[in-house]
Amino acid sequence: MPVYTCNKGKPVEQLTDESLMKQIQADQLDACGLIYQRYKKELFGYFFNCSRKVTMSEDLVQATFEKFIKYRKNYTGKGSVKSWLFSIARNAYIDEYNRKKKYGSNELHEKLIIADPSSGSEEIMIQSERYELLHRAMNLLSAEERELLSLVKLNGNKYHEVAKQFDLNESTLKVKIFRIMNRLKKYMVEIKAKENY
Secondary structure (H helix, E strand, O other): OOOOOOOOOOOHHHOOHHHHHHHHHOOOHHHHHHHHHHHHHHHHHHHHHHHOOHHHHHHHHHHHHHHHHHOHHHOOOOOOHHHHHHHHHHHHHHHHHHHHOOOOOOHHHHOOOOOOHHHOOHHHHHHHHHHHHHHHHHOOOOHHHHHHHHHHHHOOOOHHHHHHHOOOOHHHHHHHHHHHHHHHHHHHHHHHHHHOO
8 A cells, every 4th residue: 555645744644534535536546545444443333333234334334435436526625524424324324225125114223314414304303313312222221132122123133033042032032122122212211301302
């Protein structure tokens, strides 16, 4: 990989996203490698939190950077490169979601769809607030509870498959999920009341 320097000879670590973006827009596409290195883990985490699927998340990271390169000339400098990259990522996820129609009408997953609050739409603002509230409430659950809820409610795995994976019988798992959902709802109500969502 080539050594990148800007006009003042700064080392790679000191190059800003904006200076790299100028190189990329000038068709010096090797600079994309640095943007990729800076944000691939964050993008993967974003996609994984939305989909809970490793392969899908990896594919969406790749698709995001392909679009990033393809539409590089559209970056106007309004806002950060990172926010522009994540708006591409959000659109890539929504496109994939719509393409697969994988999650149907699963109410919990619909709340996880990331919306852009800057669009001004009241419904999008409500979705964004719901996502934030749900995310904060889920963080109050134990790691095992989050995992069970993600597997059954977000990923749509069958109860019997998840029960086998956790060495539980199916009825025990259903009771656990029921209790986790009730606890999650309780946490959401408490957070909402405490912080006037």
